[in-house]
Amino acid sequence: MCMFSSNEWKSSKFSSTPEGRKVEGMALDSRLWKNIIICLKVVVPLMTVLRLVDSDEKPVMGFIYDGMDCAKKKIKINFDNVKKSYEPVWNIIDERWDKQLHRPLHAAAYYLNLHFYYDPNFRDDDVEVKQGLYNCMTRLVSDLNERSKIGMQLADFHYARRLFGLDTTVASRKVMLPVEW
Known part of the structure; x- marks a missing residue:
């Protein structure tokens, strides 16, 4: 001016x-x-x-x-x-x-991203996010038994049990890319 x-x-x-x-x-x-x-x-x-x-x-x-x-x-x-x-x-x-x-794939990738999942602000109760995850599973895994196994593994993921609860895994959540998991 x-x-x-x-x-x-x-x-x-x-x-x-x-x-x-x-x-x-x-x-x-x-x-x-x-x-x-x-x-x-x-x-x-x-x-x-x-x-x-x-x-x-x-x-x-x-x-x-x-x-x-x-x-x-x-x-x-x-x-x-x-x-x-x-x-x-x-x-x-x-x-x-x-x-x-x-797309459901965006929601599923967000849900499975350790960088976000264990953060206090993560929206794990968001219906849209969970629906995207399950829509992807249905599309990618046709066998219902396999999807059930994945569902059980998701419980381990959610509660940080087994591999998801190891010190190394917990320490790497924010530094490793999801593709590296």
């Missing part, structure tokens, strides 16, 4: 053209900057998810679900928890997530 009050701008040939005056008017309009701030409140958290998805450094399937939840929480905080401000954005995100991005 200082640019438009500078002598350099005032003496330039662009300052007297209709296009130059139009650009100056837009740049000095406080509504533009207010709208840019609103856009940044939404875009910055979503860019974090996009960077995660676009990463070639590690397999990200087990992190997408949480990444999207974190982005939504950050957007809510960016709008000072004012529901009428963040809710329209959440609705757009949810619509895209439900129609294009959310």
